Structures are given as C-alpha cells and as structure tokens.
Amino acid sequence: MRKYYTITELTREFGVSTRTLRFYEDEGLIQPDRRGRTRLFRSADRHLIKEILRGRRLGFTIKEIREIIEIYKGPPGELGQLELMMTRVAQKRAQLAQKRQDIEDTLAELDNVDEACLARLAELRVGT
Amino acid sequence: MRKYYTITELTREFGVSTRTLRFYEDEGLIQPDRRGRTRLFRSADRHLIKEILRGRRLGFTIKEIREIIEIYKGPPGELGQLELMMTRVAQKRAQLAQKRQDIEDTLAELDNVDEACLARLAELRVGT
DNA sequence: ACTTTCTTTTACGTAAAAGTCAATTTTTTC
DNA sequence: GAAAAAATTGACTTTTACGTAAAAGAAAGT
Numbered sequence: 001m002r003k004y005y006t007i008t009e010l011t012r013e014f015g016v017s018t019r020t021l022r023f024y025e026d027e028g029l030i031q032p033d034r035r036g037r038t039r040l041f042r043s044a045d046r047h048l049i050k051e052i053l054r055g056r057r058l059g060f061t062i063k064e065i066r067e068i069i070e071i072y073k074g075p076p077g078e079l080g081q082l083e084l085m086m087t088r089v090a091q092k093r094a095q096l097a098q099k100r101q102d103i104e105d106t107l108a109e110l111d112n113v114d115e116a117c118l119a120r121l122a123e124l125r126v127g128t
Numbered sequence: 129m130r131k132y133y134t135i136t137e138l139t140r141e142f143g144v145s146t147r148t149l150r151f152y153e154d155e156g157l158i159q160p161d162r163r164g165r166t167r168l169f170r171s172a173d174r175h176l177i178k179e180i181l182r183g184r185r186l187g188f189t190i191k192e193i194r195e196i197i198e199i200y201k202g203p204p205g206e207l208g209q210l211e212l213m214m215t216r217v218a219q220k221r222a223q224l225a226q227k228r229q230d231i232e233d234t235l236a237e238l239d240n241v242d243e244a245c246l247a248r249l250a251e252l253r254v255g256t
Numbered sequence: 257a258c259t260t261t262c263t264t265t266t267a268c269g270t271a272a273a274a275g276t277c278a279a280t281t282t283t284t285t286c
Numbered sequence: 287g288a289a290a291a292a293a294t295t296g297a298c299t300t301t302t303a304c305g306t307a308a309a310a311g312a313a314a315g316t
Contacts, residue, residue, distance in 0.1 A: 017274080027273095037282075038282065059185065092234075099227070106196070106224060146263080147304060
C-alpha cells in the first residue's frame with residue numbers, strides 16, 4: 001500500500017482530468033490531504049474515485065453518487081439513523097434493479113438484431 | 129392495437145413533458161405523423177419512446193441512444209453493412225456488460241452496508 | 257358561438273458536469 | 287538556486303437535455 005498519489009497519477013490511471021478531480025473535491029465527494037496547497041490523495045480517495053466513476057457510468061448524477069457515498073461512510077450508532085440508512089439502501093437497490101432490468105431488455109433486443117444479421121449473412125452465402 | 133396516441137397521452141404514460149417528446153423528434157429519434165400540424169404518435173413511436181427512456185435510465189447520451197435505435201432499424205442487405213452492424217452490436221454489448229458489472233459491484237457494497245446495519249441493530253437489541 | 261383545453265412554433269433560459277484559459281504558486285530537477 | 291515541469295485557483299465557456307414563456311392555431315365540450 002502506498003501512502004500518497006499525486007493528482008496526475010490518478011488522472012492517468014482513471015482517464016479523467018485534474019479539473020474533474022478538483023470538481024469532485026469541490027462537491028465534497030473526496031477530501032485529499034494537503035501539503036501546502038498541493039493535493040495528496042490517499043488510497044481511500046482513490047477508492048472513492050473508482051466508485052464515483054462507476055456511478056457516472058451508470059448514469060447517476062453527482063447528487064445521487066454523493067448519496068451512495070454517504071451510505072458507505074455511514075453506519076453510525078443510533079437506531080433511527082440505522083433505519084433511515086436501510087431505507088436508503090433499499091431505494092438504491094431498487095434503482096439498480098431497474099437498471100439491471102433495462103440492461104437485460106436491451107441485450108435481448110441486441111440478440112435479435114444479431115440473429116437477424118446472421119440469418120441475412122447465411123442467405124448471402126447461399127446466394128440470394 | 130390503437131391507431132394513434134396524442135402527445136399528452138404519452139407524456140402521462142411515461143411521465144415526460146411534451147417538450148421532451150418534441151425534443152426527441154427534433155433529434156430524429158421518433159417521427160410521428162401529422163394531421164395538419166398536430167402530432168399523431170403510432171405504436172411504433174410509443175415503443176421507441178420506451179427504448180429511449182430505457183437508454184436514458186442507463187445513462188446513455190442521446191447520441192448513444194440514437195446509435196442503438198439505428199441498430200434496431202437496421203439490417204439492410206449488403207455484406208459490408210452487416211459486418212459493420214455486428215461490430216456495433218458487439219460494442220454496445222460491451223458497454224452494457226460494463227454497466228452490468230458496475231451494478232453488481234455496487235450491489236455488493238450495498239450488501240456490506242446492509243449487513244453492518246443489521247449487526248449494529250442486533251447489538252442495540254442486546255443492549256450495548 | 258364561446259370558452260376551455262390542447263397543441264404548435266420560436267426563442268431564450270438553465271442546471272449539471274466538466275473543459276479551457278490565464279495567471280500564479282510549488283515542486284522538482286539539474 | 288535557477289530553470290523547467292507540475293499544480294493551484296478563478297473565471298469564463300461549452301455541451302447536453304431539456305424548461306419556460308409567448309403568441310397563436312386547432313379541437314372539443316356546452
């Protein structure tokens with residue numbers, strides 16, 4: 001485990017710009033250390049960035065991503081808090097289930113297209 | 129099967145605004161008929177709207193959604209075309225696979241959170 | 257016919273999520 | 287310790303995906 005990552009190391013690893021990481025910091029999604037004014041990212045930050053980008057790929061907004069991250073941070077002690085948390089988890093799970101269904105549906109349609117293509121290819125080979 | 133849907137029927141069914149549907153028309157994603165200047169949507173359009181919204185939920189851009197739709201429209205005859213098409217299908221499939229993986233990963237993390245919550249709840253019941 | 261409710265076009269506005277540019281530090285390297 | 291390379295901040299711009307408002311043309315109920 002390394003101690004710190006520089007900003008450019010991470011931009012290269014994840015294919016994002018420094019502006020993007022700075023933006024995520026402004027949004028409170030990550031809190032890199034500072035040495036003077038220079039940002040020093042720990043592996044916790046690196047992991048968070050991974051999660052942010054995952055959320056982004058899934059079409060979650062920054063706000064939604066923040067919600068998810070706050071869930072991870074989360075389980076404090078109190079009972080009411082815990083119930084709230086579990087409600088949130090259930091909501092996110094539902095959103096993800098919807099997305100998964102959307103993916104299955106889309107894949108199914110692509111399967112059809114693929115089959116149609118293959119059928120047409122077969123016809124061509126026989127010589128329509 | 130009904131012949132036509134009005135724009136507001138569809139906005140209500142899908143929970144989108146008229147502006148949104150007109151925007152999709154401007155973008156060439158749907159092509160409703162016209163009686164005079166009034167739009168008349170057929171079930172083909174209705175189906176396309178479903179697909180557009182599915183893509184939207186998955187975080188695809190309009191451009192990407194258009195690509196998918198054009199794939200569906202597609203299999204013309206020619207060989208080169210078919211190969212291109214199958215390449216595109218493969219690409220979309222890869223994107224969807226990535227998203228699916230992202231979903232599984234996120235769900236796994238939510239499972240952890242859930243377990244942590246349950247464990248803490250159990251502690252509380254015993255009386256920490 | 258009259259009012260109400262829809263619908264259309266045109267055009268400007270906006271929020272989210274960065275990109276870009278410029279002007280400084282800061283850090284690194286020789 | 288000076289020059290080069292990397293990082294920072296702040297401001298402005300851009301793109302996407304619509305929102306909103308205005309003005310006017312149809313449709314439908316009464």
